[in-house]
Amino acid sequence: xxxxxxxxxxxxxxxxxxxxxxxxxxxxxxxxxxxxxxxxxxxxxxxxxxxxxxxxxxxxxxxxxxxxxxxxxxxxxxxxxxxxxxxxxxxxxxxxxxxxxxxxxxxxxxxxxxxxxxxxxxxxxxxxxxxxxxxxxxxxxxxxxxxxxxxxxxxxxxxxxxxxxxxxxxxxxxxxxxxxxxxxxxxxxxxxxxxxxxxxxxxx
Amino acid sequence: xxxxxxxxxxxxxxxxxxxxxxxxxxxxxxxxxxxxxxxxxxxxxxxxxxxxxxxxxxxxxxxxxxxxxxxxxxxxxxxxxxxxxxxxxxxxxxxxxxxxxxxxxxxxxxxxxxxxxxxxxxxxxxxxxxxxxxxxxxxxxxxxxxxxxxxxxxxxxxxxxxxxxxxxxxxxxxxxxxxxxxxxxxxxxxxxxxxxxxxxxxxxxxxxxxxxxxxxxxxxxxxxxxxxxxxxxxxxxxxxxxxxxxxxxxxxxxxxxxxxxxxxxxxxxxxxxxxxxxxxxxxxxxxxxxxxxxxxxxxxxxxxxxxxxxx
Numbered sequence: 001x002x003x004x005x006x007x008x009x010x011x012x013x014x015x016x017x018x019x020x021x022x023x024x025x026x027x028x029x030x031x032x033x034x035x036x037x038x039x040x041x042x043x044x045x046x047x048x049x050x051x052x053x054x055x056x057x058x059x060x061x062x063x064x065x066x067x068x069x070x071x072x073x074x075x076x077x078x079x080x081x082x083x084x085x086x087x088x089x090x091x092x093x094x095x096x097x098x099x100x101x102x103x104x105x106x107x108x109x110x111x112x113x114x115x116x117x118x119x120x121x122x123x124x125x126x127x128x129x130x131x132x133x134x135x136x137x138x139x140x141x142x143x144x145x146x147x148x149x150x151x152x153x154x155x156x157x158x159x160x161x162x163x164x165x166x167x168x169x170x171x172x173x174x175x176x177x178x179x180x181x182x183x184x185x186x187x188x189x190x191x192x193x194x195x196x197x198x199x200x201x202x203x204x
Numbered sequence: 205x206x207x208x209x210x211x212x213x214x215x216x217x218x219x220x221x222x223x224x225x226x227x228x229x230x231x232x233x234x235x236x237x238x239x240x241x242x243x244x245x246x247x248x249x250x251x252x253x254x255x256x257x258x259x260x261x262x263x264x265x266x267x268x269x270x271x272x273x274x275x276x277x278x279x280x281x282x283x284x285x286x287x288x289x290x291x292x293x294x295x296x297x298x299x300x301x302x303x304x305x306x307x308x309x310x311x312x313x314x315x316x317x318x319x320x321x322x323x324x325x326x327x328x329x330x331x332x333x334x335x336x337x338x339x340x341x342x343x344x345x346x347x348x349x350x351x352x353x354x355x356x357x358x359x360x361x362x363x364x365x366x367x368x369x370x371x372x373x374x375x376x377x378x379x380x381x382x383x384x385x386x387x388x389x390x391x392x393x394x395x396x397x398x399x400x401x402x403x404x405x406x407x408x409x410x411x412x413x414x415x416x417x418x419x420x421x422x423x424x425x426x427x428x429x430x431x432x433x434x435x436x437x438x439x440x441x442x443x444x445x446x447x448x449x450x451x452x453x454x455x456x457x458x459x460x461x462x463x464x465x466x467x468x469x470x471x472x473x474x475x476x477x478x479x480x481x482x483x484x485x486x487x488x489x490x491x492x493x494x495x496x497x498x499x500x501x502x503x504x505x506x507x508x509x510x511x512x513x514x515x
Contacts, residue, residue: 047440189245
């Protein structure tokens with residue numbers, strides 16, 4: 001046993017020295033930034049009462065913070081956090097009721113995919129913007145929110161190619177036991193891959 | 205309802221993307237590497253009403269003036285909106301305001317007095333007794349509310365089946381046009397210049413509601429934020445017993461119904477007088493009411509010609 005450990009360690013250190021650290025250590029999984037936060041562009045109120053929207057700033061600001069936390073967490077678990085790849089249970093916990101079941105069926109659109117561990121080596125440069133609208137009830141309490149999301153990231157596939165991941169969508173959220181949860185969504189994925197430079201530099 | 209489409213990977217591009225045919229592609233500087241689309245996908249879901257049980261909403265236009273509660277005016281516009289979630293069909297049935305019917309709070313009178321006499325519940329009870337439809341909710345707006353709604357929505361795009369002059373002199377041409385709030389109100393209130401008077405007016409009111417539905421659908425498909433805008437504008441100008449959460453579900457449900465699957469008709473009757481006042485006598489039993497009460501909608505082929513006056 002001890003010999004095996006020594007052999008693995010020597011191979012790992014040797015690989016690191018030979019390749020300048022560009023190869024993963026033996027046993028290491030895919031790599032990623034490990035954290036993610038949307039850039040919040042705006043939070044605005046849609047009031048069903050006669051209260052001027054400016055007087056709702058505090059209320060919807062608090063709601064906006066809660067909605068952003070949910071969306072940050074969802075995209076972290078669905079795309080950025082490599083430990084979640086292929087097992088998106090934590091991401092789907094952010095969906096409410098029957099929506100969770102439907103979201104699980106849409107795993108290939110809402111996440112990096114059920115086989116992300118096999119398909120991707122790493123994910124980098126995640127970025128995204130978030131716009132939030134909060135619908136308030138007649139008593140000016142936040143009732144529902146729409147999160148408009150634009151998310152981009154670069155993903156390196158296990159075959160050596162790169163993909164730009166694009167997820168653009170609208171998520172409807174409501175408060176469930178103090179947490180903003182997603183109950184409806186409309187999401188577009190439009191992934192694109194970089195052309196590989198040719199070996200000869202000319203078309204064949 | 206979830207809908208998803210996967211666009212097939214373009215084979216010629218995929219070969220390059222997959223690194224199988226790199227020599228066939230023009231080399232480009234790394235800083236400006238063009239991107240090739242490799243996959244487009246769409247997913248959506250929203251909680252909607254399910255099942256065959258229809259939902260009925262009584263939509264009322266009150267003539268209450270400033271200072272008078274909406275719920276205590278005379279009804280200039282009376283429509284039953286039926287929605288069948290399973291069939292994804294809907295029907296608007298207009299009831300002429302001069303319909304002479306038993307009023308739930310007592311006596312027989314024009315139906316438009318039921319709101320003033322008994323408030324929303326009195327109106328609901330009267331319409332239920334008349335039609336056999338079990339109403340789930342009501343919505344009431346007034347003259348000013350209607351104007352504010354359509355102005356806040358940027359106008360209402362309506363398709364007039366014929367030209368006519370509004371009661372305040374506005375010419376409404378045949379065809380598509382965008383009405384301001386004031387014009388929409390005049391469109392809805394005009395009666396005397398229409399060939400079938402009260403019946404045509406009720407039909408026109410239904411046209412406005414249908415136009416609003418179609419406009420909502422178009423805007424919602426383009427931008428989900430439109431849902432909040434419509435609900436906020438509506439709720440600021442409507443008295444209703446629909447809970448906000450239920451309104452969202454109804455909106456999601458309605459968004460699955462194509463405008464072509466919504467029928468607009470009027471409960472037509474014979475013209476008569478009562479106490480020297482012009483009234484409408486509705487047939488009883490009324491096949492239109494029976495049809496819509498059964499499942500929430502009337503198919504176009506089942507609409508008697510007389511129940512779709514003037515187009």
